[in-house]
Amino acid sequence: MNIKKLGALLAALVVAAGIGSASATPLVGRDITRNAVAANDASAVYLWDQDLGITWLRNANINGTANWTTQNNFAQSLVTGAGANAISDWRLPTVTDSGTPGCNYSNAGGTDCGYNVDTSGSEMAHLYYVTLGNLAYCPAGDVTCAGGPQVGFGLTNVGDFLNMQSTIYWSGTEYAPNTGSAWGFSTVNGTQGDGDKDNGFYAMAVRPGDVLAAQVPEPESMLLALTALAGLVLVRRRRAVGALAL
Numbered sequence: 001m002n003i004k005k006l007g008a009l010l011a012a013l014v015v016a017a018g019i020g021s022a023s024a025t026p027l028v029g030r031d032i033t034r035n036a037v038a039a040n041d042a043s044a045v046y047l048w049d050q051d052l053g054i055t056w057l058r059n060a061n062i063n064g065t066a067n068w069t070t071q072n073n074f075a076q077s078l079v080t081g082a083g084a085n086a087i088s089d090w091r092l093p094t095v096t097d098s099g100t101p102g103c104n105y106s107n108a109g110g111t112d113c114g115y116n117v118d119t120s121g122s123e124m125a126h127l128y129y130v131t132l133g134n135l136a137y138c139p140a141g142d143v144t145c146a147g148g149p150q151v152g153f154g155l156t157n158v159g160d161f162l163n164m165q166s167t168i169y170w171s172g173t174e175y176a177p178n179t180g181s182a183w184g185f186s187t188v189n190g191t192q193g194d195g196d197k198d199n200g201f202y203a204m205a206v207r208p209g210d211v212l213a214a215q216v217p218e219p220e221s222m223l224l225a226l227t228a229l230a231g232l233v234l235v236r237r238r239r240a241v242g243a244l245a246l
């Protein structure tokens with residue numbers, strides 16, 4: 001299924017989905033400048049996805065709409081943070097082309113293309129369906145989609161992300177049967193498919209691992225740690241002197 005065919009349906013589907021505000025906070029927000037950990041911290045710029053072992057850039061609209069090559073290059077050249085805390089290994093989310101090469105379409109789910117896709121092979125699908133708990137236009141298991149549209153489908157929950165769009169997002173994975181196309185995911189109705197690389201779609205940035213794992217503490221944090229350590233040493237020395245006096 002060519003995902004670019006969904007473009008004409010975007011406006012109507014957005015209205016039908018009834019997009020609302022976030023009702024859950026499934027990811028942990030991380031503020032790199034203060035090493036804060038707070039799910040609702042508005043200053044957090046990274047979101048740690050424990051299920052997938054990856055970090056999402058909290059801003060889900062990093063470069064507006066652009067063709068696949070532009071978005072792919074932008075993500076790969078993106079640098080966040082500064083100095084010792086600079087992060088430069090960003091990329092677009094990936095898709096695993098399972099089954100026969102190309103789109104193995106299904107309304108019911110479990111394949112790599114269509115609605116209710118196999119979330120183990122798609123970072124965007126896992127985020128949309130599992131982490132954020134959004135629903136597809138077609139109910140899972142409904143082969144003919146006779147029961148669709150299901151109530152509440154679409155991007156009804158964005159969690160702690162900022163600027164997440166109800167639209168089509170590029171993945172960083174080319175479409176094997178036609179290298180002029182690449183995989184994409186529609187947050188409008190939960191569809192995964194392929195689109196011509198010349199299409200102007202949105203993009204999200206992601207990187208492997210937790211950004212805080214190798215971060216250098218800020219001077220204020222280091223000062224607090226050294227002060228606490230000095231206090232601990234002083235207490236131990238006083239206890240040692242007291243023991244000798246006995």
